[in-house]
Amino acid sequence: MSLPNELGLTPSLPLDVDGGPVFSEPWEARVFALTVQAHQAGVFTWSEWTAALGAELARDGDGSEGTAGYYDRWIDAFEGLLATKGIAAAGQLAALKTAWDEAARATPHGEPIVLEGRRS
Amino acid sequence: MSHNNDHGHDHDHSELSDIELRVRALETLLTEKGYVDPPALDNLVETYETKVGPKNGARVVAKAWTDPDYRERLLKDATAAIAELGYTGRQGEHMVAVENTADRHNMVVCTLCSCYPWSVLGLPPVWYKSAPYRSRAVRxxxxxxxxxxxSLPEDTEITVWDSTAEVRYLVIPRRxxxxxxxxxxxxxDLVTRDxxxxTGLALPPSPSHGASA
Structure with missing residues (x-):
């Protein structure tokens, strides 16, 4: 799967020397990939996404803090845009979050954490 | 073979951080609505697995190979020795270094929770999280x-280390x-994540090593 051509238009995106996205924690790579897939599935255009992310970054401060917290803003913007698009109501995400939390707590350490009847 | 930590954390449950829960909630919702295809998502994430963090662990291993005092400190208290080089996990995980020798090979298993020292090793490979890998690695x-x-000589003992929420392992491969x-x-550069x-050995040096880097 390829990345959107417009990737370079993403505000403040942390990149490595080869121009690829770089992450400091695994979940960041995952939420990045989710965003790219949602875009490719037609949920939003990349410019809608960059506008949403830009607004979130601007709201949060002056942007001078470097890349620290960048993907925290990213996930805020992603949840916000999905809500705007009517894909994910806040209540739905909160319920799923609770379900995952309960699944994790009920899972003995070392076993894969799964939601019953959902992803295998 | 011996299997460590077989007991002792059976009562332990897994725990996901708040941000991990949010990411999972998003993934579940988008998957259920058909916007995200989990195998394709794994593929995409896999392409970034070398992009998470610098290759901190490789530097730790290379230093242990060249500096006997450092090697000793690493084997004695890996958390402190790794921190010496400026690498600390956000989760403050306790690291243990286990050294491969001619007689003993070490490998590490864990599963889907965050029991993986990503600040040292980068992103875990997708297979690492699979249930079959874990059970077969032990068996x-x-x-x-x-x-x-x-393939290891028949007389090389293989020790399998099971990561827990408290202890994560770093294998020091043979030089x-x-x-x-x-x-x-x-x-x-010869120290791969695997x-x-x-699950791998350090790479052999290439004749042109260093020239193409």
Whole structure:
């Protein structure tokens, strides 16, 4: 799967020397990939996404803090845009979050954490 | 083979951080609505697995290969020795370094929770999180290693370490032959992520090593 051509238009995106996205924690790579897939599935255009992310970054401060917290803003913007698009109501995400939390707590350490009847 | 930590954390449950829960909630919702295809998502994430964090672990191993005092400190207190180089996990995980020798090979298993020292090793490979890998690594480590292209002499003992929420392991692979003249930096290039999990060996030096980097 390829990345959107417009990737370079993403505000403040942390990149490595080869121009690829770089992450400091695994979940960041995952939420990045989710965003790219949602875009490719037609949920939003990349410019809608960059506008949403830009607004979130601007709201949060002056942007001078470097890349620290960048993907925290990213996930805020992603949840916000999905809500705007009517894909994910806040209540739905909160319920799923609770379900995952309960699944994790009920899972003995070392076993894969799964939601019953959902992803295998 | 011996299997450590077989007991002792059976009562332990897994725990996901708040941000991990949010990411999972998003993934579940988008998957259920058909916007996200989990295998394709795994593929995409896999392409970034080398992009998470610098290759901190490789530098730790290269230093242990070249500096006997450092090696000793690393084996004694890996958390402190790794922190010496400026690498600390956000989760403050306790690290233990286990060294491969001619007689003993170490490999590490865990599963889907955050029991993986990503600040040292980068992003875990997708297979690492699979249930079959975990159960087979414990039951048949030699077979799993063979599938990864690693064949060890019959008399090499294989120790499987089970990561817990409290303890994460770093395998110090054996230093390849013919690397006497290499710098620490060149040596670090030979240390793959898999070799630090124990599912691979450090790479042999190439004749042109260093020239193409």
């Amino acid at each position: 048949d480590p030699r077979g799993v290693l063979a599938e990864f292209g690693v 390849p032959d013919g690397t006497e003249g290499l710098s620490e930096e060149e040596l670090a 070799s630090m999990i124990g």
